[in-house]
Amino acid sequence: MTDASALESKPVPSAAGATPALAQWFVAKAAHPDALIFFRMGDFFEMLFGDAEVASAALDIALSYRGEHQGEKVPLCGVPAHAYESYLARLIRRGFRVAICDQMETPEEQKRRKAPTIRREVVRLVTPGTVTEEALLEAARPAWLLALAPAGDRLGAAWLDVTTGAFGTESLPAADLTSLLARLEPAEILAPEALARGAALASLAERIAHLDPPRDGIRRVTEAFGVATLDGFGAFAPEEITAAAMAVDYVRLTQAGALPRLAPPVPTGGRGLLQMDGATRRSLEILRSERGDPRHSLLGAVDRTVTPAGARELAARLASPLADPAPIAARHDAVGFLLAADAVRAALRAALKGAPDMARALARLSLDRFAPRDLGAIREGLARAEAMA
Template sequence: MHLTFDRIDKTRVTPMMRQLIEEKEKYPDCLIFFRLGDFYELFFDDALTASRELELALTGRDCGLEERAPMCGVPHHAADSYLKRLLSRGYKVAICDQLEDPAEAKGLVDREVVRVLTPGTQIDPDQLDSSSYRYLCAICQVSGAFGMAACDLSSGRFATTEMLSNQAEAQLFDELSRLQPVEYLVNDLFATNKRFLSLVERQQVTYTILSDEHFSLEKARQGGLTFAESEILWPRASAALIFYLEETQKKTPDQIGTIKPYVLRDYMLLDRATRSNLEITETIRDRKRRGSVLWAVDRTQTAMGARLLRAWLEQPLIDRARILRRQSSVASLQARFISRQALRDALTGLYDIERLSGRIASATVTPRDLVALRGVLARLPGLRVLLEDHEDEGLTDLRGAIVEQKELASLLSLALVDDPPLLITEGGIFRQGYKAELDQVADVAEHGRDYVLSLEAKEREATGIKNLKVGYNRVFGYYYEVSRGQLDKVPDYFVRKQTLV
């Protein structure tokens, strides 16, 4: 029988294990990826789970108790692929990283959870379907009424509403059928809803129960939400969702703009059976996109357009004025073949700026993402010009919504090379000549050894010390080494650090 967290005497374990257990107590529903040197290690119950799910060898480590702690691990540079597998299976993972250089730490290295990864907070483009949103959904139940908030963190898209009628529960589950959340946050009352429990079991979806404290109007006001006195449920759900995002991302999700609720009666409500029979996004027979209404009409040129079209089809308008406005824009484009084709050409290959903005706000952007952003910004003026051919009100408003970021576009063009590396740690990101300081650092990095040797030769000549050498260690960094017989030649600007025997 393996040693597990519930059998540990916290007072007897080693300091490092106590550090791990303290983080586990803060995130009991997460697998703790605990950074040790060049590896992320998992211990106790987490190790048993990870070794099974990831097919890792299970080993052990002394922990101060009679039994060894079960342990398994993955190299930190290869952790992403393992994390993706765990998230795809519904697990939540807390990344407990080293907050200081182990070589400089005095005693135990300071560690802390810096990020929590969950199925509903993924922003990795390799794990996302570019043609649909991936929602994290919060649900608050008060008596027989419901508040709902849903967010696609990768794009910042946020939707919230409330159900107050005698058909409130049916309306809620119809909306959930449309949104298809991959993770839920629920309050205590809704956590006992049998229909919900059946849904998450059937779909194998992760859900977290948050206390009513987080589903409160006070939390909503503290979070800056604006709402009327009659609106009591959507603010609660939205507050809990924002709290969860801040807790897992360890920062405010700046990609989310102003939060405004939508009203159910503004759209055609379609239940699950109707959606299935109409084959809006997938066929009944094999549940494939091919053959569906979406497949038949989707001629979009960008991932953003594909997601928007899908959202429109899944939530049809019923307001006549809004329908006619949309149709007018379509008619204007349909009537101008050359202009329409020019717009299609201009949009072809346009990078997914919506999700790119999410990565920028989450501070996970790569150098190649920034080059892609530069490409998008370069296309904006041309798109505005092409839309000037249309007098339609909807297209005119669309043109006005395109804001040219000339200063940012110029900065990215001047600063970044055309083909940067994938990771920021690889270097070679900035153009030569952009900044003199960067050029100097890059030159030292590339020709560091030559620089040290030239410095050594320069000081030998200046001091007359023929056996002067440049050395290095982790305590002092780079230093000059001089023999005892040459001490009288050491210049005043040298500072003695240590005498070597």
């Protein structure tokens, strides 16, 4: 049994007879049955019942008991609220989804309301494909959320990175799914249950969230971008729009109704890209060695980037090699110019070295989940851009 699937085997007791605070936990758990509930209690986030048993084993922290519910002791474990991100990162990397149920008022406000307990609500659902915290992200790699919508013998695919706003779509033969998966290496996959049971996704069960495609995909996507039509973004197959709507809906769900700053979806159609299956990619060791080590890969051998955004762009270009001569020649011309212009190249590298990750700082800002360092990153990034202009 895998770490995340262990949660499914833990029954949730009835809420009958729960204390006011415990009743809030049951409401959160009913809304997110497949997630661990981080339940704020003062200076700690606590996990209860089966969540506590699973999380204590995954995090190697003490399992204790407090009080009773329906005549049984309540299993409990907790992590300090001021350091919760490090524990959250460990759980996300092991395939768990975590619902953050936070306190929405102070004890003084509770007293003024004469309420039996502090009001708590789920403020976000943290999943592998929707994280924004630096501690949970790999600076040099995108965190793709991939949505898949079946349409006969074809699939609509939409992938977005909530940390940078990048958003792409494609309509492809269902048989080409393994190639797409190998190219994107998504952090999380959205798929209807029937598709998730297929051979192409069987080995990726822990990365999959079951989600049925919506019937009104066009309306959902146009509303998300505040436009009347998608014509200005390009030509989309119906299944691409459906997949894009799945991705947008899921991001809204995980962010308590909010959407990060997203670029308009780009219908790529796989045009101009060299098509390779997963086995070919693994044998070429493009992004990581056959043992999974990125240091001993093609990327590790050629990466001389000095910014996180540059590292992500290089990885994306290596993972999606061009097949058309014209854009290949354009890239060669750009490389040739910089190789010949030693002074320009040195000045650009000096200006870029240590530049902050503005894209991810902007994403946190757009979700109202920013820290002072994110504002500092934007200030520093703009200053460096002005210096290079």
